[in-house]
Amino acid sequence: MDDPVLLTGAGGAVGEAILEGLEEDYYWKLMFHNPPAEQPNHEYLIGDVDNPDDVREAVSGVGAVIHLAGDPRPEAPWDSVLSNNIDGTQKIYEAAVEEGVEKFVFASSNHAVGSFETQDRTPDMYRPEDDFRLDGTEFPRPGNLYGVSKATGEVLGRYYHDKYGIKVCNIRIGNLTRGHPPIDYERGQAMWLSYPDCAHIHQCALEADYEYETVYGISDNDRKYYSIERAKEVLNYRPQDNSAHFEGEDRVVEPDV
Numbered sequence: 001m002d003d004p005v006l007l008t009g010a011g012g013a014v015g016e017a018i019l020e021g022l023e024e025d026y027y028w029k030l031m032f033h034n035p036p037a038e039q040p041n042h043e044y045l046i047g048d049v050d051n052p053d054d055v056r057e058a059v060s061g062v063g064a065v066i067h068l069a070g071d072p073r074p075e076a077p078w079d080s081v082l083s084n085n086i087d088g089t090q091k092i093y094e095a096a097v098e099e100g101v102e103k104f105v106f107a108s109s110n111h112a113v114g115s116f117e118t119q120d121r122t123p124d125m126y127r128p129e130d131d132f133r134l135d136g137t138e139f140p141r142p143g144n145l146y147g148v149s150k151a152t153g154e155v156l157g158r159y160y161h162d163k164y165g166i167k168v169c170n171i172r173i174g175n176l177t178r179g180h181p182p183i184d185y186e187r188g189q190a191m192w193l194s195y196p197d198c199a200h201i202h203q204c205a206l207e208a209d210y211e212y213e214t215v216y217g218i219s220d221n222d223r224k225y226y227s228i229e230r231a232k233e234v235l236n237y238r239p240q241d242n243s244a245h246f247e248g249e250d251r252v253v254e255p256d257v
């Protein structure tokens with residue numbers, strides 16, 4: 001991707017992971033909701049994704065969008081996900097197709113499929129010996145209203161792709177945690193996404209050739225109930241981390257890189 005890349009939600013955790021890994025690799029245009037604490041090293045603006053004028057300014061001149069902005073709380077109330085996640089995503093798509101943006105990478109979530117974690121499957125499905133896998137072809141089964149907003153974002157992408165041809169990659173992000181996997185949390189270890197793998201999968205989504213894709217954004221954990229085969233095949237995703245290589249906060253097996 002030679003054109004500038006818009007990163008919405010640039011001040012958040014996922015934005016931080018992406019910028020730490022890919023700061024030098026793209027001409028970034030960062031969108032913040034509130035003024036950043038430090039002066040960014042890149043072009044930036046402050047705005048609301050639910051404001052059409054802010055969004056038009058944000059997409060102006062970019063060739064790709066990584067759309068992270070929104071309310072990330074699994075317990076977020078409907079009013080908040082309706083404006084920040086659903087309306088905000090629709091407005092960004094609308095402006096992106098008007099601008100002729102080529103690629104749109106959408107931060108979807110494990111919570112878009114949370115209701116697959118039924119009582120009879122858990123906790124076994126969080127364990128390495130269990131072979132239950134979701135692969136991205138399944139219809140969403142949200143576990144909360146936040147998950148509904150993420151599933152809706154995926155469907156908005158389907159519509160804007162089919163109607164306008166914009167290339168779309170929905171990344172159903174697992175549990176992004178810096179440095180080491182979540183501790184004493186089997187589910188979180190099964191869906192851990194390390195900071196380096198987070199940056200890498202977003203770079204893959206910016207560079208690969210596809211039309212409309214939905215993939216899981218997790219590291220190559222021994223425990224997993226999300227398949228990463230589609231991300232490997234279509235995006236050339238090659239994760240370096242595995243939650244099984246940690247004991248608590250300590251890495252006990254070095255990554256193969």
Ligand SMILES: NC(=O)C1=CN([C@@H]2O[C@H](COP(=O)(O)OP(=O)(O)OC[C@H]3O[C@@H](n4cnc5c(N)ncnc54)[C@H](O)[C@@H]3O)[C@@H](O)[C@H]2O)C=CC1
Pocket residue numbers: 008009010011012013014015032033034047048049050067068069070071072073083084088107108109110172173174175176177
């Ligand atoms: N952190 C994680 O493990 C996961 C995150 N995600 C998704 O990734 C995205 C980023 O998540 P995080 O970085 O963890 O959250 P975060 O809360 O750290 O960052 C989100 C950013 O979006 C901004 N924002 C919120 N509403 C906005 C609006 N109306 N207009 C403009 N900006 C707005 C916030 O100011 C914040 O900087 C979210 O969409 C979240 O749903 C999905 C799955 C897992």
Ligand SMILES: O=C1O[C@H](COP(=O)(O)O)[C@@H](O)[C@H](O)[C@H]1O
Pocket residue numbers: 071072073074108109110111173174175176187188
């Ligand atoms: O979508 C998200 O998922 C992660 C992981 O979910 P959790 O239920 O294990 O906490 C969550 O931490 C993050 O806030 C959310 O945006």
